[in-house]
Amino acid sequence: MADNFKFSIIVSNLSGYKDSIDSIISQELDFRQNVQLIILKDNNNITLDIDEYITKYPNNILVLENKDNLNSRNFALRHASGEFINFMKAGDTFDKSCLKTVSDLFNNNTEINLVSIALFDPIYKNIIYKTPLSDERLIDINTVNNKEFNYYFHLPIYASFIRGPDYYFEDKSIDENGISVTSKILIDDNKFGFIKDIFCYHKTESEFSENINYSNVMGKLKLLYDLIQYADDNLNKNPEFLQHIIAKELEYIVKIEDLDQISTDLNKLNEFWNLMDTVLKNVSKKAIKSNNFLDNFVISFLLFIKNKSFAIDCSQHKVFFKTENYSMLNLHNQKLYFDVIEIKKGILNLSGYLKSICYSDNITVEALLKDKNDDVKYYKGKFVEYPTTNRKTVNFLSNPWIFSYNFDFKIPLNEKKIGKISFRTLYHENSEYVIWNNKISPRKYSNLSKFSHYLVKDDMLVLLKDNSIYSMSLNAKSKYKFDLRAIFQILKERPQYYRGGIFYRTLMMLLYPFWKNRKIWMFMDRPDFADDNGEHLFKYALNQKDDVDKYYVLDKNASDFKRLSKSFKNVIAFGSFKHKLLFLFSQKIITSQPAVSLYNPFFSKNITMFAGFYPNVYFLQHGVTKDNVSSWLHKFNRNLSLISTTSDLEKKSFLDVGYNYDEDIIQTLGFTRYDNLNGENTKKQIVIMPTWRNYIKNEDDLKNSEYFKRWNSLINNNEFIEYAGKKGYEIIFKPHPNLYKFIDLFDKNDHVIIDYVKKYQEIFNESALLITDYSSIFFDFAYIKKPLIFYQYANDYHFDSENGYFNYESMGFGEVIKNEEDIVNKIKYYLDNDCVMEDLYRKRVDDFFKYTDRNNCMRTYEWIYKN
Structure with a gap:
């Protein structure tokens, strides 16, 4: 070379x-x-x-x-x-x-x-x-x-x-x-x-958090101290730029949540704190406080451990968290951020949060509704918790430090009166309290933004203005005034994709007199796949004679688009002009996938320009929820108008702490796709359907994962293949949609069919035996009382199955197996017994599902129509 x-x-x-x-x-x-x-x-x-x-x-x-x-x-x-x-x-x-x-x-x-x-x-x-x-x-x-x-x-x-x-x-x-x-x-x-x-x-991401131990933490602190000595030897000073670097490097250490991660030995922890103190003595308060690479909470904690003092100063209707004479964080300057701003049945629903470095027990957030006669009504925010999200209390070195005060409001609106809603925060301790008015700020999906500062619903208009929220009855003159103001604001600031924002908002303004009374519902599954609860309910809905305009949305390059377009006229392409225009006038999104990116055509086009026009989202679910998924399906991130479940046990799980939906949002209606499940066309067919793993980001992750090695081995197991052939069974490997792009990594053989084409319902109706791991598709299979096997070689699933209500061992509809040899033996057992589900598992199926009457579409459609 x-x-x-x-x-x-x-x-x-x-x-x-x-x-x-x-x-x-x-x-x-x-x-x-x-x-x-x-x-x-x-x-x-x-x-x-x-x-x-x-x-x-x-x-x-x-x-x-x-x-x-x-x-x-x-x-x-x-x-x-x-x-x-x-x-x-x-x-x-x-x-x-x-x-x-x-x-x-x-x-x-x-x-x-x-x-x-x-x-x-x-x-x-x-x-x-x-x-x-x-x-x-x-x-x-x-x-x-x-x-x-x-x-x-x-x-x-x-x-x-x-x-x-x-x-x-x-x-x-x-x-x-x-x-x-x-x-x-x-x-x-x-x-x-x-x-x-x-x-x-x-x-x-940083690799330091994956390698936390006493040796590495002390090694980093010693490195920082050695750099200070090196500068002193060569420059006779500790330069300011080096202090900035050290403060940033200390962030990796202070973000360690539990000191036990460093050591449980008190002597070692004393050595840690002594070296930390030595390093911090060589970092000025200015280098910490003015460091642009650190957030306010890290800055405040570094000042706290440097000065070893913490005090709360309540004066002049303000709250200062101080260390010595430095103000670490001013609570009265913290904004109230709103995640949800919506009108439902004459009620203004608000959800948001306030971040601080004090316990949430010391904080109350209130809303003040003042009418034109200056009469004031007070509403106390309901405190809610999100312990599985980034809103949980965050510890720095075993010190609880970042607190989120999450709040919900339900404020009745009077369409005949103009109301002004302002907000104040109360800090209270030892029977004393301080009250101040907060600045408020809508978050990305809240329904209001600086470009779109109003929303219209149920003949009511809600407006964000002067750090308050105003409610009033809807009139055309006000709406057009606010429309033009939003368009001029976009034109003034010219954010990314501003031309599209101006075009669609102008078009909407012109069409509003003609389209305002249309009831537009959009049905969806994934943009790239149909054949889920959304499609099945859409087909049912088309046969209902009512006043609703119904559309199914799918990517025009999806394999299902041609199939559905041939049969139904109201199938539109995701992200098309027609989709975007109809979306702005739609009342309801009815989908099996609740992520905003999967149903909102403006998601990647600066979505905040279209705030105020977000329709209600009705979540049909993709699969039965058996694990704790509150880390992503919580209210502040999704704000769903329906979560449809199949079982009262499943419904109850959504009422656990961390989701925070109102109880009437969670309904046991049954999955719409179940109406078309039956076992009448069962063939001698075994289907293998593992679910995805979120830790797999690319080809290298997959190839080196146990997930790949286990499933690749099973579909190439000679004993399994030969016995299935002997009994006349066909083997189908049906990959998860996320696995399709990596499918060439799997070893192929002439006896296992890798299927890309068959619809899930076709697979379920035809197959005699299912092998899966954690995929919720097993509920579909069990619904028609066909046998299944859980291949759970390791606890490597990304959702919290341990804290979910569903226990595979005591509630599962099949045996849980850890190794390939036992899987093959169990398969042989079923093939020898004509793939009949055992009585134990048949009873568990009967106990779990609330409905098996094939009226799920009817129940679901009627509920959505009324709500």
Whole structure:
């Protein structure tokens, strides 16, 4: 291999490494001439599959195996021959002009040894480390002005390039960001390069939280202390930029929730706190308080443990949380954020939260409804909990620190009176209290926004204005005035996709007099798949003679689109002009998939421009809920108008703490697709249907997972295949939709059919035996009393099955089996007995389902029509 490359890019064989390789090969700078790519095999659990790259670029790619478990970065540096070095995180990618731009900056400024680029998070679509206002690319630390100072100095090594290989890194377990090198370069040189318009698209989470132990935590603190000593030895001072870096690095430590994760030994914990104190003594309050890379809660906690004091100052109708004379957080400045703003049956429903660093018991949020006669009614917010979400109480180093006061209001509206609703917060302790008015802010899906500040429902109009919510009867003049104001606001600010916002809002305004009384319902399943509860209810609905305009929405490229379009005229393409227009006038979305991205055509087109026009969402469910799914199906994130269940046990589970839906939202109506289930056409057919695993993000994750190995082994098990053939049974492997794109990774054989075409109902009606793991499709199969087997080799499912109401062992409709040998034996048992469900499991089926009368569509449609 040549030794005169411009760059050595070092990447580990972790998840997503192929994306990183492709990003480097496709750079504008010629790869063959300029880049040495070092693939570091320091994870033995992931198979390296790069033969095609090596064949094409044999002189550029070097594979290193870290057999001796050495410090991987230093090990790789021994083999690096490039002039400029980067340690790329597997899964990250660079802009195509990155290497050329970095090379030019180095070449034009021979005195610098470090160049960094901006970080961008492609998932949340935001710049992680915001860039300064200046376009200057050569940064002299001594001349950086105060306005820009804060933005520069936390320079992670994966978004940085260093000149030459002569450096020593601390181990990644304590120095993931590589500050052991980048900080010393800044101390030695006082200069570096920064390119604010070239991005590293950074996808991976911090690895430090996965490696928490006493050794790593103390190692990180010792590294920070050593950097302070290095600066003192070389500069005779502890420079401000280094203090900013240290404060940011301490964030990884303070976010450890439980001290027991570090150690349960009191002596070791004393050593930890002593070293933490020593480091913090060398970080100024200013470097913490003004640090743009830290959120307010981390800043407040660092100040708290630095000063070892906490006080609450209540004066002048304000609440200050202080440490010494520094105000850590001002409770009276915290906004009330609203997740839900809606009108239902003359009631204004509001849900939201207030974040603080004090216990929620000390807080009350009130709404004040004032009419035009200045008569005031007070409403106390109901406190609700979301313990499985990011609204739970968050501990820092065993100290409860971030509290969410979640509240609900139900405020009756009078359509004949104008009402003004303002909000105030009460902080109370020891019979004393402080009251103040809060600023309010709607969140993304709340139904109001700065671009769309009103909503209309049931002849009522609700308006966000002057930090209050106004309610009034609807009249055309007011509505048009607010429409024009929203359009002008969009035109003034010109957010992303603003042209579309103006176009559709203008069109809606023009059509409103003609369409305002239309009852438009949209039925959906997944945008790319039909054949679920949405489709089955849609077919039933079309036969009901009423005043509702009914549409089914599906991606025009979906395999089911042609089938449904041939049979029904009201099938429209997801994201089409017609879909968007009808969505803005629709009353109800009736779907088996409640994620906003799967039913709202404006989701990726700046959804806040269309707030106020969100229809009610009726969730038919995709499968029976047996686990605790409150982490994602809670009210503040979904705000559903119906959750349809099959069993009273299932209904009861949705009333547990963490969901917070009103009881009348949860209805036991039965699944609409069950009306078409029957066992009349059963064939000698075995179907294998494992569910998905959310931890699988790409091909590498799948190939190296036990999930893949277990199921790939089962569908290629010779004993299973031969016995099924002997008994005349066909074997079908029906992958989860998320698995389709990876299906070529599975080993194929002539005896197992991998099915992409058959509808689920067809599969259930025809198959004699089901093998699954945690997939809720087993309820469909059990509904018609066919036998099934649970293959649960490990507890690797992403939902909380342990805390759900459904126990597989005591309530399941089939045997739970842990290993492949026992699975094959159980299959043989069923084939020998004509695939008849045992009496034990038949009784469990009867006990679970409330309805088996095939009137689920009727019950569901009638309930939705009335509600």
